[in-house]
Amino acid sequence: MIPISYYLILSTIIFAISIAGIFINRKNILILLMSLELMFLSVNFNLITLGNYLGDLTGQVFVFFVLTVVAAESAIGLALLIVLFRNKKSIDVDDLSELKG
Amino acid sequence: MIYLALILLLAPLVGTLLLLYIQNRSKRLSVIISNFSILLSFFVSIYLLFLYFNYNYLPETHDVLIFADTKLYYLAFGLYIDSLSLMMSTVVTSVSFLVHYYSISYMKNESSFNRFFVYTNFFTFSMLLIVLSNNFFQLFIGWELVGLSSYLLIGFWTKKESAIKANYKAFLVNRVGDIGLLLGLCLIFVNYSTTNYAEVFSLSNTINNHDIEIFGTSFNMLSAICLLLFVGAMAKSAQVPLHFWLPDSMEGPTPISALIHAATMVTAGIYMVARLSPMYALADDVSLFILYIGTITAFFLGLVALVQNDIKRIIAYSTISQLGYMTAALGASLYSLAIFHLMTHAFFKALLFLCAGSIIVKCHHEQDIRNIGGLRKFMPITYMAFLYASLSLIGFPLTSGFYSKEGIIDAIGYYDYTIPYLMLLASIFTTTLYTSKIFFKVFFGECTLHDKNEKENDKEMLIPLIILTAPSVFLGLFIFDILMSGELFGSALASNALVIDFYNNYVTNSLHFFLHSFLTVNFLILVLALIFGYYYYYKKSFNISVPKFVSTMLEGEYGFNNLSSKYIPIFQNLFTKYLWKKIDILTIDNGLINNTSAILDKISNKVRKFHTGFIYHYSLTIISALILLLLIVRMQY
Numbered sequence: 001m002i003p004i005s006y007y008l009i010l011s012t013i014i015f016a017i018s019i020a021g022i023f024i025n026r027k028n029i030l031i032l033l034m035s036l037e038l039m040f041l042s043v044n045f046n047l048i049t050l051g052n053y054l055g056d057l058t059g060q061v062f063v064f065f066v067l068t069v070v071a072a073e074s075a076i077g078l079a080l081l082i083v084l085f086r087n088k089k090s091i092d093v094d095d096l097s098e099l100k101g
Numbered sequence: 102m103i104y105l106a107l108i109l110l111l112a113p114l115v116g117t118l119l120l121l122y123i124q125n126r127s128k129r130l131s132v133i134i135s136n137f138s139i140l141l142s143f144f145v146s147i148y149l150l151f152l153y154f155n156y157n158y159l160p161e162t163h164d165v166l167i168f169a170d171t172k173l174y175y176l177a178f179g180l181y182i183d184s185l186s187l188m189m190s191t192v193v194t195s196v197s198f199l200v201h202y203y204s205i206s207y208m209k210n211e212s213s214f215n216r217f218f219v220y221t222n223f224f225t226f227s228m229l230l231i232v233l234s235n236n237f238f239q240l241f242i243g244w245e246l247v248g249l250s251s252y253l254l255i256g257f258w259t260k261k262e263s264a265i266k267a268n269y270k271a272f273l274v275n276r277v278g279d280i281g282l283l284l285g286l287c288l289i290f291v292n293y294s295t296t297n298y299a300e301v302f303s304l305s306n307t308i309n310n311h312d313i314e315i316f317g318t319s320f321n322m323l324s325a326i327c328l329l330l331f332v333g334a335m336a337k338s339a340q341v342p343l344h345f346w347l348p349d350s351m352e353g354p355t356p357i358s359a360l361i362h363a364a365t366m367v368t369a370g371i372y373m374v375a376r377l378s379p380m381y382a383l384a385d386d387v388s389l390f391i392l393y394i395g396t397i398t399a400f401f402l403g404l405v406a407l408v409q410n411d412i413k414r415i416i417a418y419s420t421i422s423q424l425g426y427m428t429a430a431l432g433a434s435l436y437s438l439a440i441f442h443l444m445t446h447a448f449f450k451a452l453l454f455l456c457a458g459s460i461i462v463k464c465h466h467e468q469d470i471r472n473i474g475g476l477r478k479f480m481p482i483t484y485m486a487f488l489y490a491s492l493s494l495i496g497f498p499l500t501s502g503f504y505s506k507e508g509i510i511d512a513i514g515y516y517d518y519t520i521p522y523l524m525l526l527a528s529i530f531t532t533t534l535y536t537s538k539i540f541f542k543v544f545f546g547e548c549t550l551h552d553k554n555e556k557e558n559d560k561e562m563l564i565p566l567i568i569l570t571a572p573s574v575f576l577g578l579f580i581f582d583i584l585m586s587g588e589l590f591g592s593a594l595a596s597n598a599l600v601i602d603f604y605n606n607y608v609t610n611s612l613h614f615f616l617h618s619f620l621t622v623n624f625l626i627l628v629l630a631l632i633f634g635y636y637y638y639y640k641k642s643f644n645i646s647v648p649k650f651v652s653t654m655l656e657g658e659y660g661f662n663n664l665s666s667k668y669i670p671i672f673q674n675l676f677t678k679y680l681w682k683k684i685d686i687l688t689i690d691n692g693l694i695n696n697t698s699a700i701l702d703k704i705s706n707k708v709r710k711f712h713t714g715f716i717y718h719y720s721l722t723i724i725s726a727l728i729l730l731l732l733i734v735r736m737q738y
Contacts, residue, residue: 022717023717024717025717032716093716093717096715096716097714098714099712099714100712
């Protein structure tokens with residue numbers, strides 16, 4: 001049987017990749033949204049693993065809720081992206097610095 | 102009784118509020134409200150006086166409203182009803198009412214007619230607050246309100262520069278006195294931890310011998326309190342050296358001068374000392390100081406009146422001098438005589454001022470007596486009223502002024518205060534001289550009116566003159582015996598024994614006092630001064646050349662003129678400039694306000710660099726902060 005630490009390490013790696021995706025990515029907002037999805041997935045992975053490990057179904061059921069929220073969130077994100085593109089003719093992250101103090 | 106006394110006190114205040122509400126809507130309404138509120142309080146005080154003496158009420162002190170009642174202190178709004186406060190409020194309201202009535206005609210062409218009555222009603226209210234108060238806290242409030250309303254009234258003509266200067270002066274001089282009063286109140290509060298008159302009196306009997314250290318010298322506690330309170334009285338009652346605001350207060354309308362000089366303002370100091378007589382009677386050293394201050398004021402300021410030419414200023418100096426008599430009587434512990442002179446003086450001085458007002462109106466606001474003359478034929482009623490008031494002022498036998506003033510002078514002589522006695526005798530001469538100066542110059546001599554068909558003023562202005570003549574002449578005779586034998590004030594004033602002793606051994610009764618007076622040196626001085634005045638001012642049969650330095654000294658009021666109009670302003674200028682430059686501009690403007698904004702500007706300029714606008718910077722911050730937080734939480738367990 002695969003020890004639980006393997007699962008947890010995998011989810012941590014995915015999480016780290018997604019964070020790096022947010023920080024290091026300076027080009028495209030689409031990639032940023034994808035990184036966010038990845039982050040959610042890593043968290044879901046954690047939930048399922050630990051739910052199984054502890055024999056508690058709540059964690060696994062909770063994942064469904066998270067997935068729903070994630071779907072809604074990405075739908076909103078994409079809609080915002082379209083509106084943004086209409087106004088700025090660009091989805092470059094570096095162009096979105098209008099809040100600069 | 103307490104409810105009636107409340108009506109007496111609050112009627113003028115209600116009048117003020119109503120007048121404020123109706124504004125300039127109708128002159129008629131202003132007149133009705135202002136006059137009736139005072140009239141109501143006059144009737145109530147007469148009724149209370151009647152009740153008090155007919156049913157032998159005892160002095161009553163009553164707290165109506167309690168502001169604070171803790172272990173540390175107790176503050177209340179209360180009334181003190183006894184013969185002294187009732188007599189005083191009767192004098193205040195009667196004179197005030199007559200002045201109000203007189204003002205209807207005097208102020209009829211004034212655009213801010215209503216404002217005048219608002220102020221005068223408020224003035225009367227604040228004086229009544231002092232008179233009826235039963236604690237020091239309320240006394241102080243009334244004291245300040247009197248100061249405020251006199252400030253407003255002296256500067257009633259806000260566009261007249263001299264009036265503005267005069268009210269500023271009056272206000273500042275009174276502030277000096279208020280500092281004394283306030284310090285005295287603080288000492289009372291610290292030592293007796295109560296502000297109620299009755300409690301302080303009973304405590305001051307027991308705790309009066311412990312000392313207080315001020316700047317290394319020790320003072321008797323009670324003396325220190327009395328002295329500080331008297332400084333307040335000196336400013337309000339225009340005693341040397343805080344007297345110089347009073348002649349300038351003549352810049353206000355003439356009815357106001359009558360009100361200030363007779364009933365509502367300058368008497369406050371005298372009244373306060375008399376009210377606190379149980380304390381002053383125990384402080385002998387302070388009493389002696391008061392006696393000398395009073396005598397100096399009576400003599401030296403009377404002299405100044407001789408060289409003045411403005412009719413109102415002469416009467417003003419005469420007021421200061423008469424207040425000196427009252428203060429001297431207070432200093433000699435003859436409290437009931439002081440109050441007696443206060444009452445008679447209130448009536449004849451109000452009468453003198455109202456006469457002066459009607460003369461001024463007739464002469465188209467000419468106040469210099471060198472330019473007024475021969476008014477006797479045109480103003481017979483004013484002439485008669487002025488004559489009686491003058492007789493009362495100089496203390497001609499049988500008039501009110503005679504009984505009160507001769508009483509004071511003779512009693513001071515009787516108790517062997519030699520120097521004050523001689524100075525007061527000498528000021529009989531000056532009093533008579535300046536009175537005859539006004540009298541002969543204004544009513545006799547060449548007529549200066551252009552229109553030879555001039556008639557007397559309106560009847561609103563004449564009726565108060567006629568009414569005031571009665572107490573000016575007869576009040577003294579009427580109450581002399583009951584007052585001197587101690588029946589009138591009873592236990593309200595301390596040291597009654599002194600006056601009663603003087604009465605029994607020297608006066609015996611009013612008739613005897615009257616007959617005896619013809620044989621005294623007082624009467625001789627009076628007659629000499631009258632003859633002198635007659636030949637000097639009326640016949641002009643001889644001329645006296647006064648040495649130059651004497652006349653400059655008198656005209657400059659012993660340097661007080663320069664002091665108040667030159668040196669104090671220079672000092673004040675320097676001081677306020679210093680405050681402006683160093684405190685206001687340097688500390689507050691630049692230091693606190695501008696500096697704060699400059700510092701904030703610098704900080705925010707640095708802080709806003711963090712706001713790059715890039716999402717990944719923000720999210721980096723959020724996540725690193727989150728990690729940090731988790732680490733901290735981890736370290737806790």
